Amino acid sequence: MIIYNVTVNIDYDVHDEWLHWMKTVHIPEVMNTGMFLEAKIARILAEEEGGKSYAIQYLCESMKTYERYRDEFAPALQEAHTVRFAGKFVAFRTLLKVENHFTR
Numbered sequence: 001m002i003i004y005n006v007t008v009n010i011d012y013d014v015h016d017e018w019l020h021w022m023k024t025v026h027i028p029e030v031m032n033t034g035m036f037l038e039a040k041i042a043r044i045l046a047e048e049e050g051g052k053s054y055a056i057q058y059l060c061e062s063m064k065t066y067e068r069y070r071d072e073f074a075p076a077l078q079e080a081h082t083v084r085f086a087g088k089f090v091a092f093r094t095l096l097k098v099e100n101h102f103t104r
Contacts, residue, residue: 001059001060001061001101002059002060002065003059003098004057004093005093005096006056006058006092006093007054007091007093008091009053009090009091010051010052010054011051012050018085018088029077033073035069036069037059041057066095
């Protein structure tokens with residue numbers, strides 16, 4: 001399993017609009033690609049000057065599935081985010097390979 005993690009710091013002045021858009025438009029669009037099994041959005045609990053930070057995590061079955069998402073779907077989805085919130089966010093992406101999964 002692969003976790004595709006997107007960390008975003010969003011400016012305070014557009015935070016509420018961004019969070020609503022992420023929950024109701026962007027994340028559902030990413031999930032509708034069929035490439036991911038689940039998604040989570042979590043606020044990073046740290047004081048930030050100028051904005052709030054979030055980690056959005058998408059779980060997919062394999063690196064091949066992620067690469068298909070990256071090549072076929074990500075450019076348009078990322079462009080929509082960039083156009084809508086230009087100059088109001090900073091983002092970076094990380095890939096994680098799940099080695100073990102523990103539950104209670």
